[in-house]
Amino acid sequence: MLKYVVDVAKLRNACLAAVEAYDTATENIEALNAAELKLQDIINSPSVDAACRKIDNLAEKNQLDSALVLMITKAWSAAKESNMMKDEVKDVLFHLYKTARGNLQRLMPKEIRILKYLLTIEDPEERMSALKDAFTPGEELEGQDIDSLYTTPEQLHTWIRTIVDAYHFSREGTLIREARDLMNPKLVQKMEELKKTIQDHFM
Structure with a gap:
């Protein structure tokens, strides 16, 4: 299991304004809740490679949405600026960020x-x-x-x-x-x- 804990609730609040607009507030919440569950599953992976493979699999199934990528981006950004997190945690989040962004790029026409x-x-x-x-x-x-x-x-x-x-x-x-x-x-x-x-x- 990855040796860190991400406060997903704080991440969700932080990236709420940045998530692509949906038709209703309900859909916003649903999208963020779905992204939160995916992020928790990724974080609970037994290794960094396994976590990155989960991101790759989501991309292959067209389930790597902007809400999830924004959460991962916010997590990496927060870790990068923090003096409280160990370098190992920052390294893990950086790998997740690079994997998510790379996959999102490849999904672009x-x-x-x-x-x-x-x-x-x-x-x-x-x-x-x-x-x-x-x-x-x-x-x-x-x-x-x-x-x-x-x-x-x-x-x-x-x-x-x-x-x-x-x-x-x-x-x-x-x-x-x-x-x-x-x-x-x-x-x-x-x-x-x-x-x-x-x-x-x-x-």
Whole structure:
């Protein structure tokens, strides 16, 4: 069993405001209660590896939700800032945090992951080269620090158009959470440029 105790009730209160909004307060509570039970099960694992495997299994079943990831994130954040917790506890929570975030990243549509990467590139020539790479089929690899993904110009263009249209027509609620992260004026302007580049050179 893992050699630490997490005050789940405090974690739940701490992350309540950060949990993705649901339609009703009842659903909020239900989501947090479900996340709390999952977190308790993870914490009660006999080893760190077993705990991480439980997180992996939840991801495979599409049961790794934002409420649980936020609880794990809050636990790690609180431990990191605390002088009362032993380094072993911090190390365990860090492993759980990295595993949860890594799985959540992999659950994100690959076009969104590609788009987020493209938006970090400022140099036009480098961005064009990255677009060519993104549209070149090959073996897809997903790692802890680097991914090798590809898509089609049509699919990426569709995602960009959907996000940009949602921004202009105030339809943010129609997007998945990962896409809503991109809805700010500077990023939308970059996406407009990317969309035109894809249209002009790849479609």
